[in-house]
Amino acid sequence: MGVLSFCFFVFWVSQVVSAQKTSDPDEVDALNKLIDYWDLRDKLNITNDPCIQNAEWANEQANPRVACDCSSSTCHITHLKIYGLDISGEIPSELFVLKELVKLDFGQNILNGTIPSEIEQLSNLQNLNLSINNFTGEVPQELGNLTKLITLGLGSNNFVGPLPPSLGKLTSLQELHVDSSGVSGPIPREFENLKSLQTLWASDNLFTGKLPDFFGALTELRNLRLQGNIARRRIGDLKGEDSVLEFLLDQKSLTILVLRNCLLSGQIPDRLGNFSRLLELDLSFNKLTGRIPDSFQDLALLQYLYLGNNSLNGQLPANIIGPNLIAIDVSFNPISGNLPQNSMKVGLSMNVVGTSINANNLQGKASGMLQCLQADFKCSNKVSSKSFSVKCGGMNQTSASGIEYEVSDGAGSSRRDKKRLGKLVGISVACVAGLVIISSVFYLWWIKEDSPRNMRI
Numbered sequence: 001m002g003v004l005s006f007c008f009f010v011f012w013v014s015q016v017v018s019a020q021k022t023s024d025p026d027e028v029d030a031l032n033k034l035i036d037y038w039d040l041r042d043k044l045n046i047t048n049d050p051c052i053q054n055a056e057w058a059n060e061q062a063n064p065r066v067a068c069d070c071s072s073s074t075c076h077i078t079h080l081k082i083y084g085l086d087i088s089g090e091i092p093s094e095l096f097v098l099k100e101l102v103k104l105d106f107g108q109n110i111l112n113g114t115i116p117s118e119i120e121q122l123s124n125l126q127n128l129n130l131s132i133n134n135f136t137g138e139v140p141q142e143l144g145n146l147t148k149l150i151t152l153g154l155g156s157n158n159f160v161g162p163l164p165p166s167l168g169k170l171t172s173l174q175e176l177h178v179d180s181s182g183v184s185g186p187i188p189r190e191f192e193n194l195k196s197l198q199t200l201w202a203s204d205n206l207f208t209g210k211l212p213d214f215f216g217a218l219t220e221l222r223n224l225r226l227q228g229n230i231a232r233r234r235i236g237d238l239k240g241e242d243s244v245l246e247f248l249l250d251q252k253s254l255t256i257l258v259l260r261n262c263l264l265s266g267q268i269p270d271r272l273g274n275f276s277r278l279l280e281l282d283l284s285f286n287k288l289t290g291r292i293p294d295s296f297q298d299l300a301l302l303q304y305l306y307l308g309n310n311s312l313n314g315q316l317p318a319n320i321i322g323p324n325l326i327a328i329d330v331s332f333n334p335i336s337g338n339l340p341q342n343s344m345k346v347g348l349s350m351n352v353v354g355t356s357i358n359a360n361n362l363q364g365k366a367s368g369m370l371q372c373l374q375a376d377f378k379c380s381n382k383v384s385s386k387s388f389s390v391k392c393g394g395m396n397q398t399s400a401s402g403i404e405y406e407v408s409d410g411a412g413s414s415r416r417d418k419k420r421l422g423k424l425v426g427i428s429v430a431c432v433a434g435l436v437i438i439s440s441v442f443y444l445w446w447i448k449e450d451s452p453r454n455m456r457i
Helices: 002-019 025-037 093-097 117-121 141-145 165-169 189-193 213-217 270-274 294-298 360-364 368-373 415-454
Strands: 065-069 074-081 103-105 110-113 127-129 151-153 175-177 199-201 206-209 223-225 256-258 265-267 280-282 287-291 304-306 311-315 327-329 335-338 349-351 356-358
Touching (some): 117 141, 165 189
Parallel strands (some): 074 103, 127 151, 199 223, 280 304, 311 335, 335 356
Antiparallel strands (some): 065 074
């Protein structure tokens, strides 16, 4: 009986202590100021304790979301999500009172200004998402002090300058998104320390230099995207030096490898066919030469293969179209020969424009417009596609069959197109003016003829 009474007493004390847990008052005050600053009271009406049990705003799917950790005598705010709610302005200082934050998500808003250096005060952060905003200035080096970070999202912003080398201290980082962020300069050598990195998206920036060889040491990489450049058309991510693919040959865990417009040169290594987990491979718009390796037929999981706009030659491997392939693009390469086996597979998208591949078998599958783009297919003057054109810019190119594609390195239309447009605008304006004059004369005549009959007496 005494033991039972003691157990009941311990249970009662624990319940009393649990009931007496309170939230950190400074954090509560800071949170309420943030709510008012961004006018979120109608979505997050927290007037007292944000850490009450079973609060609707603590749900994993809630947005905005506030969640707490009450494992100690005082509850602390550990999760704050305000995603895609168009909050604007600069990050207020009240945010840095929430020093126990583990996850902070301000993605897809209209936040501007620089990321304050005080961000380093949130030293418990494991997940930080500031992507898709209007942040400016340089990426602060203080981010490198958030050594517990597992994911960091800075993509789709308006930063300037290079990525800080201090990011190399984030040895626990698994995901880094800096795509379309405006950063420039070389990729810091210190990134070789990111041994846990699995995903790196760094497309559409102004990087310079050679593709870093140390990428080969990041053996946990699964998803690597380096492509495109929003500032100068068809100029690679990494301008100034040619890069080769040898440094990647130990990255056999990759599932997505996108190195579009990266000034890659040389031949495609045959060992790339050993990357048995690849789902997507994009090496288009580079300077690659030689044949497409026969080993590519071993990429059984591959769904997307893009090799267009290189200098690859020879013939397509007979079995390059694997069981899971959805799209293959080898356009604008001096490749010849016949189509590979399974080229008529249902659901397969195949682009051989600008090659010397015998694509007659595609005529029953491709649209009239795509057929018209094939090297030896005669276009009918009766099809509506004869007046269709696509102008994407870039230097002049000559296909393997000798067809020359006009140079267009400006941001707008060519001079000839502008003249045509000017003529069309002039004719349109003249026609409209004529219609207005005729309509006005007719209207005045109608008023004159009709007014006596409608006059009140």
